[in-house]
Amino acid sequence: MADSMAAAVGVQPEPASTVDYRLVRAHVLQRILCGTRMADDVCDAHPELVRAGREVGTPAGEPCPVCHGDELALVSYVFGPRLPAHGRCISYAAEIAKLARRKxxxxxxxxxxxxxxxxxHLLRSYVLQPR
Known part of the structure; x- marks a missing residue:
């Protein structure tokens, strides 16, 4: 899996603030493989998330685990003070470093x-802090 966008520009998670959802992801994919969950149940991304993945997402470097397509992308959203209530979709790597330096x-x-x-699927969440 590709490294996070934050790590690429010198931002690291605050200690003990990272929540990793890889085990949940593996469980969901296992349920699809054994037939106890339908792919249609989990392939339900909001149109804006799909657009963000296509337009500003970072290539994940691996195929989609469901359809095996080549387009799997990572999209980062940041929430915090003086940002829109729906957060900000990060469209370039330096933007996340800039946000980490803000109060x-x-x-x-x-x-x-x-x-x-x-x-x-949500892969991870973390609180930003400059490196």
Whole structure:
């Protein structure tokens, strides 16, 4: 899986603030493989998330785990003071470093999304702090 956008520009999570959702992801994918969950149930990304994945997402470097398409992308959203209530979609890596330097507590959520089949899953969340 690709490294986080934050790590690429010198931002690291606040100690003990990272929540990793890889085990939940593995469980969901296992349920799809054994037939106890339908792919249609989890391939339900919001159209804006699909658009963000297609237009500003970072290539994940691996195929979609559901449809095996090549388009799996990572999308980062940041929430915090003086940002819109719906957060800010990070469209370039330096933007996250800029936000980390601002006063206040900013939380980043990294989501993987497949524009082809609309698979999406929250990968991790963390509080930003400059390195």
């Amino acid at each position: 206040g507590r900013f939380t980043c959520y990294e989501v993987e999304v497949c524009p082809d089949c609309r698979w999406n």
